[in-house]
Amino acid sequence: MGQRSPRVPNERLTALVRETGWSHTQFAWAVNRVGAERGDSLRYDQSAVCHWLHGTMPRARVRPLLLEALARRLNRPVTESAAGFPTAPDTGPGPSGIPTVESLVDLGSHDMDPSRRGVLGVGLFSVALTIPGWPDVVGRAEAVQSGRARRIGQGEVDTVVAMTERISDLDDEFGGRHARPMAAAFLVNTVAPYLRADAPEAVRKSALSAAAYLSFLAGYMAVDEGHHGLAQRYYVKSLELAGAADNHLTYCATLRGMSVQAINLRHDRLSLELADAAAEAAPQAGPRVRALLSGQQAHAAARAGDRPGALRLIRETEASLDRAESREGRTFTSYDPAALNYHIAEIRHEFGDPHGSVEALQEAERLRNSNHRRTRVHRGGLLAERQLGVGHLEAACATWNRALDEYPHVQSGRADERVVDAVRLLRPYLKNPVARAVHDRARALAPSGPNAPNGRGGVTGLL
Incomplete structure (x- = not known):
């Protein structure tokens, strides 16, 4: 019998782990997170890390997790080669080098295919993703100006805008679980052919702007479902299309959306960088757009621990909103007093004022657009959690009940999380009959199986 070749220590991975300053246990925990x-x-521990460093190759499915954990710690991309892993071909949608429209079609085609959607959903959010700056995307018009088969006019662009508004309305009212595949199909079957068609320059840029917003909306809906890697891909396509259209507003609003995504995942430094980049790239923006951008900057600054900066920015947001005219259009400029109060609530929460946070969330709920059912479930659940945190159990239960009234009509990952959290948070209060009733109601409604948040399989494991 031949002898087994001895394993060769992975010196590249060892050097990277040493650079992080982590112990083997801390590295294992980061991979698990x-x-x-x-x-x-995952339940990796220091023994698994020792095996990896001494030459045992991590499973192919696990290697991207190691690379992402290292990238987040080192704040730079980490490739397979840099970590001593075999280099795998890029099989994901939209690889670099493919023109914008072709990669958008590839991405949307995968997203509208139910057999592929699960694969896309496990894509990782990457803090080391390269975000194209405005100078990088503004010159890319030639990448999407390739049509010869037909000619389009403003009527076709108006159709894209109207359909996108309908999809956005469905998302607001019912959540993105069903609306996003519709958006993906529309991108592939209608919008992409329009982008390839001949058109006057003004119409072509209008089409690119409409496509940029639809791509942003698809990314936003992917965030709602917890598919964060997929959302990043849609967001980058939105940035590229906005640059090709010379559309600063969509570019800045997409960066802001990426900041919101990062802050929800607790990548606080990245969130602040994206929010700052969005504000800096918005020349001569109107006051409502300024409020939209500075409100997110204030929230991100608070999460980063910058109290003076957060307070200065939220004052600027209030001043900008006071100067804004009545509604300035639908797409990105719908920042309103309800959104302002949500940001005030988050800032107060970060700086140790839970009662002030509850008051601001209550005001936001009072002012909120009644058509946004998904938001009522998500933000209502947040308010209930904050009310419970300050000892207002019965008020929290009343708020949860209102959210649960809406929940059966919503298909949303974030709404699912709020319901699962209600079950968990009310568990210590089951001796209170009001809390017990809400707990049992939430438990009966909570998702299980493939739609359970984070693959937790419903609430059974929490009880």
């Missing part, structure tokens, strides 16, 4: 974002319940 990244896995949890993908819905994988």
Whole structure:
């Protein structure tokens, strides 16, 4: 019998782990945390890390988790080669080098295919993703100006705008679980052919702007479902299309959306960088747009621990909103007093004023657009959690009940999380009959199976 070749220590991976300053246990925990974002319940410990460093190759499915954990710690991309892993071909949608429209079609085609959607959903959010700056995307018009088969006019662009508004309305009222595949199909079957068609320059840029907003909306809906890697891909396509259209507003609003995504995942430094980049790239923006951008900057600054900066920015947001005219259009400029109060609530929460946070969330709920059912479930659940945190159990239960009234009509990952959290948070209060009734109601409604948040399989494991 031949002898087994001895394993060769992975010196590249060893050097990277040494650079992080982590112990083997801390590295294992970081990998487990990244896995949890993908819905994988991993239990790696220091012994697994020792095996990896001494030459045992991690499973192919796990290697991207190691690379992402290292990238987040080192704040730069980490490739397979840099970590001593075999280099795998890029099989994901939209690889670099493919023109914008072609990669958008590839991405949307995968997203509208139910057999592929699960694969896309496990894509990782990457803090080391390269975000194209405005100078990088503004010159890319030639990448999407390739049509010869037909000619379009403003009527076709108006159709894209109207359909996108309908999809956005469905998302607001019912959540993105069903609306996003519709958006993906529309991108592939209608919008992409329009982008390839001949058109006057003004019409072509209008079409690119409409496509940029639809791509942003698809990314936003992917965030709602917890598919964060997929959302990043849609967002980058939105940035590229906005640059090709010379559309600063969509570019800045997409960066802001990426900041919101990062802050929800607790990547606080990245969130602040994206919010700042969005504000800096918005020349001569109107006051409502300024409020939209500075409100997110204030929230991100608070999460980063910058109290003076957060307070200065939220004052600027209030001043900008006071100067704004009545509604300035639908797409990105709908920042309103309800959104302002949500940001005030988050800032107060970060700086240790839970009662002030509850008051601001209550005001936001009073002012909120009644058509946004998904938002009522999500933000209502947040208010209930904050009310419970300050000892207002019965008020929290009343708020949860209102959210649960709406929940059966909503298909949303974030709404699912709020319902699962209600079950968990009310568990210590089951001796109170009001709390018990809400707990049992939430438990009966909570998702299980493939739609359970983070792959947790419903609430059974929490009880």
